[in-house]
Amino acid sequence: MLAVRDLAVRFGGVTALESVSFEVRPGSITSVIGPNGAGKTTAFNAITGYLRPTGGLVTYDGAPLTGLRPSAIARRGIVRTFQKTSVFPALSVEDNVLIGLHLRGTAGFFAVLAGGRRLTAEERALSSQARAVIDFVGLGHRRREAASALAYGEQRLVELAVALAAKPRVLLLDEPGAGMTGSEKAVVSGLIRRVREQGLTVLLVEHDMRMVMGISDTVIVLNGGRVIAEGSPAAIQAHPEVIRAYLGASAGST
């Protein structure tokens, strides 16, 4: 289980996260929502090691993640995507995913130099795994094309494929539906559900309420660097503090 306790991030005098605590139930889809500047992406960065928190602790299955490098956190099965489209632009979709499979490979420096049958077998296995992941996100017909040549929505799918290739146990998605059309979002929602069915835990930041309410088991609401509400989508939609945070003070006060 991924647990965040009293997480705090301050940039100089600005407090981005005051004291955030929540737990992500294994096998669930949990969404983090909140107005712009609420600290959602900051929380993601602090959990995945891209930002050193000022205080607090992040643990996975009891072991602390705080202070580890992003690559070490990925090694423990916590893999994230980025809010801004982030692919390896000059490389083909296949190479993008092959890089995602980095931790699946075992060949070290000397094994690579020596070559041999085991290395060839491993490369072949990685290729077929890459193919499977690409087919899973529905980009089989784009396999050979450079990621930068793909349409925006497809690039976001490449991103998802790269993250999935890393075989995460917890997948953190930072606004996977941002900038997508309605039908593209439906595809992404479907993929997230299927990913969960395979036993992964999904934590996502998202602005699209229809998507959030449609797929989440639990919704966590951040505002001003604090968790102001946590619960099922239905409970969150009726939560007075959430309504106040999104619609302004007067709307919430009756």
Place this chain on the structure above:
Amino acid sequence: MTRADGWLLAAGALTLPLWLQSPYHLHVAIMAGIFGVLAMSLNLLLGYTGQLSLGHAAFFGIGAYTSALLTLKLDWSFWPALAVAVALAALAGFFIGRLALKLRGAYFVLVTISFAGVISLVSINWIELTNGPLGLPGVPAPALGPWSFRTKTAYYYLVLAACGLSYLVCRRLVMSRIGRALVALRENEPLAESVGVDVTHYLVLAAVVSAAMAGLGGSLYAHYTRFVSPEVFLFTYTVTMVIMVVAGGKGTLAGPVVGATLFTVLPEALRAAASWQWQMLAYGVLLVLLVFFLPRGIVPWLARVMAGSQAPAEPDSPTIRR
């Protein structure tokens, strides 16, 4: 390039001494081979990790001096001296690689330049060891059992073997998950880290292998010219390597070899054809034209031309930028 082209090229390289009549031509071929090793070494860093080392002559010089000193002062034979030269250059690469983790881009460039500057000053001022600016004459020619590599033809094959070995190392690395990790760091470091690519490990590895290869080039150079002086640290050596890599095609396997051949042969050819001023002018104009019309280098351009009307050409390796 198909397999047949590859064999043809290998056959050409192996029989070259038969075609080249004069020792002078063979000398040019040997220098092209040494620079081939150096350019491949630089390409590993510049082409694959995207980090520009402008102090690469330092690793070259460390290799040259180590090898020369061990054979001259301690009477070592060439082969162990070569091994230690490569190892020492690799060690220097390790430290520069560790630094590269803190400093990227322009700062890394500055650090590598300074590093070369410091090493050069040591070679000039540590007179008891290096004989200062006078240099070390009389570096012995390598020998293997009863055979000596004193002749140009023999030395040519030694350099060719080093070239082949370096090419193989680069090829194996680039086409593996290690090569993919290096390219991933070049293309998008945060994303590479998010899927578990350890930046520290791979940048240091690239720097160490690159430096070791440059050290190999340095040792070969020392035992060929039989003389080492602080000139081996000259900035022009580094600049020449960069030109070769960029013109040939950085981030491609064949690029540095093509670049090294072209930019070793060309100045020599021009020397025969024109007076000194015209040589430099022609050289400069050609360089500007190359960068202007083939910004990605000769090899990527050739690959595209040869693919011709066929749909998007397949790169000769999956991780090679075209």
